[in-house]
Every structure is written in C-alpha cells, then in structure tokens.
Amino acid sequence: AQSVTQLGSHVSVSEGALVLLRCNYSSSVPPYLFWYVQYPNQGLQLLLKYTSAATLVKGINGFEAEFKKSETSFHLTKPSAHMSDAAEYFCAVSYGGSQGNLIFGKGTKLSVKP
Amino acid sequence: DTGVSQDPRHKITKRGQNVTFRCDPISEHNRLYWYRQTLGQGPEFLTYFQNEAQLEKSRLLSDRFSAERPKGSFSTLEIQRTEQGDSAMYLCASSQAGQGALGEQFFGPGTRLTVL
Numbered sequence: 659a660q661s662v663t664q665l666g667s668h669v670s671v672s673e674g675a676l677v678l679l680r681c682n683y684s685s686s687v688p689p690y691l692f693w694y695v696q697y698p699n700q701g702l703q704l705l706l707k708y709t710s711a712a713t714l715v716k717g718i719n720g721f722e723a724e725f726k727k728s729e730t731s732f733h734l735t736k737p738s739a740h741m742s743d744a745a746e747y748f749c750a751v752s753y754g755g756s757q758g759n760l761i762f763g764k765g766t767k768l769s770v771k772p
Numbered sequence: 773d774t775g776v777s778q779d780p781r782h783k784i785t786k787r788g789q790n791v792t793f794r795c796d797p798i799s800e801h802n803r804l805y806w807y808r809q810t811l812g813q814g815p816e817f818l819t820y821f822q823n824e825a826q827l828e829k830s831r832l833l834s835d836r837f838s839a840e841r842p843k844g845s846f847s848t849l850e851i852q853r854t855e856q857g858d859s860a861m862y863l864c865a866s867s868q869a870g871q872g873a874l875g876e877q878f879f880g881p882g883t884r885l886t887v888l
Contacts, residue, residue, distance in 0.1 A: 701878075704878075750814070759805060760815070
C-alpha cells in the first residue's frame with residue numbers, strides 16, 4: 659500500500675536557523691507530492707506541490723522542497739526560521755487517477771525558539 | 773469567496789447518538805472530499821464527490837457513516853450510533869476537477885467531534 663513517512667513528530671529550531679522537515683514516500687509509480695501547513699484551530703493550507711516540471715519546488719512563506727526520485731524523498735526546507743513558522747506540517751501524496759484523494763503523513767510539529 | 777466552511781466547529785455528543793456535519797465548499801468547485809483526523813495522525817481519506825455523485829468510499833467509512841451531496845453544492849456527513857472511537861476532527865476539502873491530481877484541495881477548519 660502507498661504510504662508517506664515523516665521522520666520526527668516534533669522538530670525544534672531556533673529563530674533564524676535552517677528548517678528541515680523530512681518526508682519519504684513509498685511508490686512504484688511517480689506520485690504527486692504536497693506539503694500542507696496547519697496552524698492551531700485553522701484548516702490545512704497548501705505550502706507547495708510537486709508537478710514533475712522541476713525537482714526543486716518553491717512555495718509560500720519562503721519554503722521549498724526537492725523531489726529526489728532515487729531517495730523517494732520530498733523534504734521541506736526553509737533557510738531561516740521565523741517565529742510565525744511554528745505550526746504542524748503534513749506531507750501528502752496523490753497517485754493520480756480520477757479521484758486525487760490525498761494520503762497524508764502523520765505530521766511534524768515545528769517549534770521555533772526565540 | 774470565503775473558502776470552505778464547516779458547521780458546527782465543535783460537537784459533543786453521547787455514545788449512541790446520531791450526529792450530522794455540514795460542509796460548504798468553494799462555490800465553483802465540483803469536487804468535495806471528507807477526511808478524518810485523529811490526535812497525532814494526519815488526515816485520512818473517507819470519501820469524495822464529484823458534483824452530486826459519490827465516487828469513492830474508504831474502508832474507514834463503516835456502514836454507520838453516510839455522506840450526501842444532494843445538489844452538488846453543500847455536503848453532509850452523518851454518523852449514526854456514535855462510538856467513542858469516532859471522536860476526531862472531520863475535515864472537508866474542495867477542488868476543481870479537470871486539474872487531475874494536481875488540483876489543489878482547499879480545506880475547511882474542520883468539525884471536532886467528541887463522543888462521551
């Protein structure tokens with residue numbers, strides 16, 4: 659079965675430090691990949707998505723992710739963390755077809771220390 | 773457009789009661805999805821509609837669960853004879869078909885269900 663693994667349920671960084679959130683997927687076919695962010699008491703918001711056009715994808719709020727097929731990974735990075743980045747981040751995959759329903763990882767909660 | 777809305781935001785019920793949640797998608801979106809999110813987990817797909825047709829149901833959707841989208845606009849999710857294991861956040865999302873799997877799903881704020 660297809661699955662998504664997010665390494666680390668909780669990541670803590672200092673303000674200004676690099677943010678790296680890890681995501682690996684299992685698939686025998688190329689998936690479509692997404693990162694969503696969830697702030698407390700709010701819905702999920704799309705940060706970025708992999709469209710197969712370019713392996714390095716830039717998203718909102720300074721985040722980017724790189725698709726590495728050989729590693730089946732789609733890690734999320736941001737060069738310099740801001741206090742407002744504190745939230746829960748979800749990696750998700752879709753395997754195309756007509757439905758497009760998403761398969762989510764368990765999420766990584768990002769804390770940013772001043 | 774104000775995005776996807778869900779009502780109620782919170783629901784507390786006693787075991788064995790029936791509950792119904794409503795989702796209003798973004799108006800021009802013809803696809804509507806329901807997900808369930810339990811504590812410490814990512815959202816899990818339950819079912820989705822294209823217009824009024826329910827095209828797929830997850831095995832997570834037991835026979836106590838029923839979803840409708842009668843006019844292809846808003847949708848309702850009903851849980852009959854609730855169990856404590858049904859306690860979760862129920863998320864609704866909508867998207868525009870024709871964009872395939874890359875059509876962005878816009879999520880509502882969710883309905884948090886607590887079954888006592």
